[in-house]
Amino acid sequence: MNTLAVGVVLPSLTTQRDQGLNLYSAARHAESVGLASVWHGDHLAIGSPVLDITVGLATAAAATQTIAIGAGVFIPALRPLARAAQQIASLQLVSDGRLILGVGSGGGPAQWAAAGIPYAERGPRTDRAVDLLPGLLAGEHMWLDGHRIALSPAVPKPPIWIGNASDVALRRAARAGDGWFPSLVTPAAVAAGVTRLRELADGPRVVAIGATGAIGKGVRSQQEIERSINATYGFSAAGVPISGSPAEVATRLAEFHQAGAHHLVLGFSDGDWRQQCDLLAASHALLT
Numbered sequence: 121m122n123t124l125a126v127g128v129v130l131p132s133l134t135t136q137r138d139q140g141l142n143l144y145s146a147a148r149h150a151e152s153v154g155l156a157s158v159w160h161g162d163h164l165a166i167g168s169p170v171l172d173i174t175v176g177l178a179t180a181a182a183a184t185q186t187i188a189i190g191a192g193v194f195i196p197a198l199r200p201l202a203r204a205a206q207q208i209a210s211l212q213l214v215s216d217g218r219l220i221l222g223v224g225s226g227g228g229p230a231q232w233a234a235a236g237i238p239y240a241e242r243g244p245r246t247d248r249a250v251d252l253l254p255g256l257l258a259g260e261h262m263w264l265d266g267h268r269i270a271l272s273p274a275v276p277k278p279p280i281w282i283g284n285a286s287d288v289a290l291r292r293a294a295r296a297g298d299g300w301f302p303s304l305v306t307p308a309a310v311a312a313g314v315t316r317l318r319e320l321a322d323g324p325r326v327v328a329i330g331a332t333g334a335i336g337k338g339v340r341s342q343q344e345i346e347r348s349i350n351a352t353y354g355f356s357a358a359g360v361p362i363s364g365s366p367a368e369v370a371t372r373l374a375e376f377h378q379a380g381a382h383h384l385v386l387g388f389s390d391g392d393w394r395q396q397c398d399l400l401a402a403s404h405a406l407l408t
Contacts, residue, residue: 124373124381125382125383126384126385126386126404127150127384129158129386130180131393132169134169139393141394143179147180147183151183151184151185151186156187157187157190157385158184158190159191159192159385160176160191161173161193162191162224164235165230166230166231173194174210174211178210178215189218190219191219191221192222192330193224194208196246197225197237197241197245197249198235198237201248201256202264205253205271212278219278222281222283222301223249223250225242225245243288250280254277259272279326280297281326281328282297285302285305290320293317294321300317302329302330304360307359307375307379314327314380327382328385331376331386331387332345332360332361332362333362333372333386333388334388334391335364336395337365367403369400369403370404373404
């Protein structure tokens with residue numbers, strides 16, 4: 121890919137309430153300003169109000185016509201595999217093939233306990249899902265827990281981007297993914313991951329980045345966002361946020377592109393969500 125595609129995380133329920141937004145209008149706004157994709161996360165029992173990912177993405181799909189609809193990231197191992205496949209197939213169908221399926225195995229132990237899944241099983245269950253989902257989505261007869269099943273309707277497999285920056289995730293992306301989708305990383309970490317991915321994979325993979333930041337005046341500074349990430353996730357976030365004026369943000373986007381990223385998804389840390397979309401689109405335009 122010769123250009124960097126840029127997408128946006130859809131607003132949280134709290135942001136929707138505070139700013140008089142809903143997912144329908146938010147997705148339409150992102151499409152209208154020319155962004156490449158809209159994204160929704162997959163969370164359960166995280167201590168704050170969250171919408172089910174399939175409801176959120178189906179709403180975004182109904183509101184739009186051309187923009188990609190991204191799961192960032194879907195956690196198939198929280199569900200029975202046949203149910204996960206049905207949800208993915210349904211989203212692919214109602215979006216007319218616009219789904220991008222980020223896949224992860226994250227979340228703390230409380231999320232997995234809420235789903236009734238042992239925390240230690242999240243990795244093996246994710247590997248099984250990544251291996252079997254293509255056949256299930258294609259409508260093939262598959263053996264699941266001793267039963268031969270086939271899902272209907274069959275749909276084209278969406279691109280599967282494997283989330284996380286760990287070596288486990290890189291290996292999973294190389295073995296069974298169409299792309300690698302780390303979040304909260306620096307351009308240097310992206311470049312190192314791209315090198316490792318080339319060593320592991322049998323062909324090219326899409327590299328997509330999940331990022332956070334705020335654009336323009338009157339919003340949290342990069343240093344403030346870094347401190348927030350440090351407090352929330354417990355690691356140094358120096359150089360991680362994408363913030364500043366549109367020109368400064370364009371420079372940061374270029375850094376990630378030069379490091380090997382093909383797609384970047386930004387979640388806003390502050391500011392009016394619609395205005396931040398406008399500023400992100402303006403920043404992206406400065407790359408061309």
